[in-house]
Amino acid sequence: MITEKYISAPQIKMIHVLLGKLGFMGRKSEIICDVSHGRTTHCNELTRTEASYLIKLLEEKIAAVTARQPRATQSQTDGKTELINQIYSAAWEFGIIYGNTIEDRVINLYLINKFCLERGTVKKKLSQMTYVELKKTLQQFKAINRHKSNK
DSSP states (O other): OOOOOBOOHHHHHHHHHHHHHHTOGGGHHHHHHHHTTTSOSOGGGSBHHHHHHHHHHHHHHHHHHHSOOOOOOHHHHHHHHHHHHHHHHHHHHTTSOOOOSHHHHHHHHHHHHHHHHHHOSSOSOGGGOOHHHHHHHHHHHHHHHHHHHHO
């Protein structure tokens, strides 16, 4: 029986540093539970593969928060930005996101991206979607809100 090795000490340190930078230390157990698919809530019980995935995910979140978007044409940028704003509003309406601080926005991006990857019409993160894909995602979020308001 082949078992995967557990997380290394440098990986644990890296995860703690990245969680700290993002202000996610208070949600560490929840994030670890999600990455391990409910197997554990303790960082030291992650496998090396799970730890590598989490580190990559956290680094992407830091990059998303700090990086500037490459320049597209002004109309493309404005159109995609408007759609993303509408998606955020729709997500707020059906209660998937909350809060207004920078930390909340990072968590909200994580939650929306998680929803899109798992249950979205387009199985991509918002930043990877085209204008047309963002429109489909917005339609899905609006449909969820209509369904919720009909109950």
